[in-house]
Amino acid sequence: MASVRGRGAGSNPPNRxxxxxxxxxxxxxxxxxxxxxxxFLKDASRTLIAKNESPDVGFDRSINPYRGCxxxxxxxxxxxxHEYLGxxxxxxxxxxxxxxxxxxxxxxxxxxxxxxxxxxxAISGVTDAYQPAERVxxxxxxxxxxxxxxxxxxxxxxxxHLVTRDADxxxxxxxxxxxxxxxxxxxxxxxxxxILEPRTSTPARRxxxxxxxxxxxxxxxxxxxxxxxxxxxxxxxxxxxAAATAGASFAGHTIVRLPYSxxxxxxxxxxxxxxxxxxxxxxxxxxxxxxxxxxPRYGSRMSGEGAYAEQITALFELSRKKxxxxxxRxxxxxxxxxxxxxxxxxxx
Numbered sequence: 445m446a447s448v449r450g451r452g453a454g455s456n457p458p459n460r461x462x463x464x465x466x467x468x469x470x471x472x473x474x475x476x477x478x479x480x481x482x483x484f485l486k487d488a489s490r491t492l493i494a495k496n497e498s499p500d501v502g503f504d505r506s507i508n509p510y511r512g513c514x515x516x517x518x519x520x521x522x523x524x525x526h527e528y529l530g531x532x533x534x535x536x537x538x539x540x541x542x543x544x545x546x547x548x549x550x551x552x553x554x555x556x557x558x559x560x561x562x563x564x565x566a567i568s569g570v571t572d573a574y575q576p577a578e579r580v581x582x583x584x585x586x587x588x589x590x591x592x593x594x595x596x597x598x599x600x601x602x603x604x605h606l607v608t609r610d611a612d613x614x615x616x617x618x619x620x621x622x623x624x625x626x627x628x629x630x631x632x633x634x635x636x637x638x639i640l641e642p643r644t645s646t647p648a649r650r651x652x653x654x655x656x657x658x659x660x661x662x663x664x665x666x667x668x669x670x671x672x673x674x675x676x677x678x679x680x681x682x683x684x685x686a687a688a689t690a691g692a693s694f695a696g697h698t699i700v701r702l703p704y705s706x707x708x709x710x711x712x713x714x715x716x717x718x719x720x721x722x723x724x725x726x727x728x729x730x731x732x733x734x735x736x737x738x739x740p741r742y743g744s745r746m747s748g749e750g751a752y753a754e755q756i757t758a759l760f761e762l763s764r765k766k767x768x769x770x771x772x773r774x775x776x777x778x779x780x781x782x783x784x785x786x787x788x789x790x791x792x
Contacts, residue, residue, distance in 0.1 A: 452516035456532035457705040487542035492550040506569030509583035511542035513571040517641040548586035562781035574604035597622035597776040603644040624774035658691035665694035673728030681763040688767035
């Protein structure tokens, strides 16, 4: 199916947990019909802090005020999570956004619990907490304000310049070594970004966000992610150089992986937008994913394996050093954690 303007996916592939699937005939569609509009649905979750079981990431706890993501990155590994909700990982993931309206109150209750051990909480461990919905709902802002009250450290991962709106709260946390922000940059080509990750901030705006955060006293870095072999891997040096110029003080990288139906979505995207490079890109991904398009194994799913994966890692490390970005991650501290004075209101 052809791509949909303003969206990363062009269709809704079958949900692997559902027996029935209605396949609409694209040739019978009304060309005058409006684009799929985003629907915001209430998420009735009663807890917010999720425990991470993967040793591949640098945090054990995370929060996500939204499920689904209007950014629409076609390669997003989080798309299949929407299938657990009865939706598709395609257009549904981008247009049916579940909103955790009680997120700040839930977070306050969990941080107030005697069982809570102060530690870094990652924001946007799955979907982006600064996606367009945040301009309206301001749930990420509310969660940050709660974290600031407790002085609990927060690590934000985003592709949206909107994070700079909250520089005041982040700067307060950063004064206790309790805040850092990572801007993910896939490409510096605005044209490619527009079709690959259509509703994210432009690459230039993400670099501007790094610069603004650093000026506000907030440690900021770059994640060159995901690197797409055969499509964006050649941009690694330029991305790191640009991020260093903006003030990035740390950097990381991951290689794309395509779980479940994301394989088909991405293959169709290649056919629609870069058909001459489709097979090259897919073969390069197979070359770093043990012959497949996804490798879920801990230890290799982020960085891949094999000679080509090693070349990408070597290129990243050499480019990082040339750019003058130190090795390692942002070091955050929970030493300043406190229970705010006064009664702690909860939902329970």
